[in-house]
Amino acid sequence: MRPGQILxxxxxxxxxxxxxxxxxxxGTWVAGLVGTKSERFRSVTLTFxxxxxxxxxxxxxxxxxxGRLLRLGLQAYALxxxxxxxxxxxxxISRVDPLPHQLSAVYDYLLKLPRVRFLLADDAGAGKTIMAxxxxxxxxxxxxxxxxxxxxxxxxxxxEPGRTPTALRHHEREPNWKLPQLAARYPRSSTDRETAERHxxxxxxxxxxxxxxxxxxxERRRRELERQQTVSLQSVERLTSVVVTPHPEREAPxxxxxxxxxxxxxxxxxxxxxFERAQGRVVTDVHDKNLGYDITSLDVNSGELRLIEIxxxxxxxxxxxxxxxxxxxxxxxxxxxxxYVVTNCDKQPQLQEPIKDPARIPWHEVIxxxxxWLEVNAMTQPMKVSEPDSSPYGDGNS
Numbered sequence: 362m363r364p365g366q367i368l369x370x371x372x373x374x375x376x377x378x379x380x381x382x383x384x385x386x387x388g389t390w391v392a393g394l395v396g397t398k399s400e401r402f403r404s405v406t407l408t409f410x411x412x413x414x415x416x417x418x419x420x421x422x423x424x425x426x427x428g429r430l431l432r433l434g435l436q437a438y439a440l441x442x443x444x445x446x447x448x449x450x451x452x453x454i455s456r457v458d459p460l461p462h463q464l465s466a467v468y469d470y471l472l473k474l475p476r477v478r479f480l481l482a483d484d485a486g487a488g489k490t491i492m493a494x495x496x497x498x499x500x501x502x503x504x505x506x507x508x509x510x511x512x513x514x515x516x517x518x519x520x521e522p523g524r525t526p527t528a529l530r531h532h533e534r535e536p537n538w539k540l541p542q543l544a545a546r547y548p549r550s551s552t553d554r555e556t557a558e559r560h561x562x563x564x565x566x567x568x569x570x571x572x573x574x575x576x577x578x579x580e581r582r583r584r585e586l587e588r589q590q591t592v593s594l595q596s597v598e599r600l601t602s603v604v605v606t607p608h609p610e611r612e613a614p615x616x617x618x619x620x621x622x623x624x625x626x627x628x629x630x631x632x633x634x635x636f637e638r639a640q641g642r643v644v645t646d647v648h649d650k651n652l653g654y655d656i657t658s659l660d661v662n663s664g665e666l667r668l669i670e671i672x673x674x675x676x677x678x679x680x681x682x683x684x685x686x687x688x689x690x691x692x693x694x695x696x697x698x699x700x701y702v703v704t705n706c707d708k709q710p711q712l713q714e715p716i717k718d719p720a721r722i723p724w725h726e727v728i729x730x731x732x733x734w735l736e737v738n739a740m741t742q743p744m745k746v747s748e749p750d751s752s753p754y755g756d757g758n759s
Contacts, residue, residue: 362392362412363419364638370415372407375399378420380643381661393643393661402643402661444502445582451498459495463488467495473576505572622675629673629703630655632710636701637669653690654698668698670719675707683724691720 362368368377373394380402381393388409395402444450448468452459459467466481471492481496483489500506630648637644637658648655648671658667668690672681681702683691691698700719705711716722 362390362407362417365420367397367418367420368394368415369418372405372411372415377403381638381641383641393641395643404661444499451495451502455495455498457491457494459491460488463492463495466492467499471496472499473579500572503572503575505568505575622673625673625675625706626671628706628710629671629701632703632712633669633671633701636712637667642667651686653684653686666697668694669701669715670698671701671703673706673710674702674704677704679704683719688720688724691718695720 362379362382364379366379376397377394385391391406393404634644643659645657654668655671656669695718700716702713703710
């Protein structure tokens with residue numbers, strides 16, 4: 362077992378994430394585990410036999426899968442949601458050339474109804490077959506239609522009142538409703554008729570609920586597209602032009618020091634986190650949340666919490682910087698705020714002695730003039746320059 366792995370088995374009621382592991386004798390280990398669902402910490406003692414009975418999954422990606430299968434899966438997923446971006450996707454993959462009234466019937470009326478119950482009637486030769494085919498295809502693409510019943514021409518009593526069509530054979534319903542299209546006949550006994558009617562009602566109820574949900578999503582997406590179409594670049598008033606150039610002193614030592622070195626930072630983070638985990642503490646990486654510190658370190662036995670800011674230097678010596686946010690948090694949390702400095706990150710990283718309460722140290726404050734200002738009034742009268750008052754930006758009484 363290693364920290365970061367996921368344990369699953371009959372010993373636990375949920376998948377458990379390994380935070381700490383330490384030996385406790387011959388063939389036994391004490392593991393600090395956190396539930397992936399409940400986020401509750403527990404310390405358990407496991408034997409070698411118990412560990413063998415567990416399913417251990419590593420959270421580190423191996424990237425050794427078949428790239429062709431990944432590409433196929435992505436393409437299949439894109440086709441599955443293509444109708445959300447192309448309202449006529451079913452038409453674009455069909456070998457038909459419908460007339461305007463056929464498109465209007467399917468896309469402007471039938472698909473917009475909240476209930477999946479349609480009666481499509483028109484004059485002979487108006488293209489009802491094309492409209493029905495487009496409707497079925499669009500419903501299947503949206504996951505609203507799975508089992509399509511086709512009455513077989515020539516079957517006796519095909520349209521006899523009181524008869525209910527049923528499928529030739531029944532299939533178990535799949536979660537995604539992808540069922541084959543079946544021909545249909547009419548039941549001969551009352552038991553078959555009642556069973557068919559019950560299945561039909563269940564299918565209709567589920568299809569109506571699904572279609573109602575997708576209709577709401579479709580309407581919401583339509584409103585979003587309408588709002589996007591209203592955004593244009595017409596009637597734009599040009600106020601000024603701005604030219605962005607690199608910092609003129611970008612190669613100066615004070616400015617170059619502000620550039621982040623991601624390799625150095627990663628090496629420093631790794632060394633500091635390994636140091637904390639070696640003490641049996643639970644470490645959480647929060648450097649991307651802008652909290653004023655990089656990691657939290659918790660002692661599960663005593664409850665002691667450390668807020669640790671980590672600084673890395675590529676060489677053995679150099680300068681480290683604190684941002685205003687880091688300095689403010691260090692002053693507010695003097696009881697648990699620590700500063701870890703890792704040197705020689707380019708060769709052999711070495712963690713220096715941790716600094717507790719770094720706010721007590723007299724840091725050098727960097728103050729630099731960013732710009733100069735001068736008030737000019739040229740809106741309603743000839744331009745004149747006013748004398749600045751004692752306030753930084755004046756009070757408007759010039």
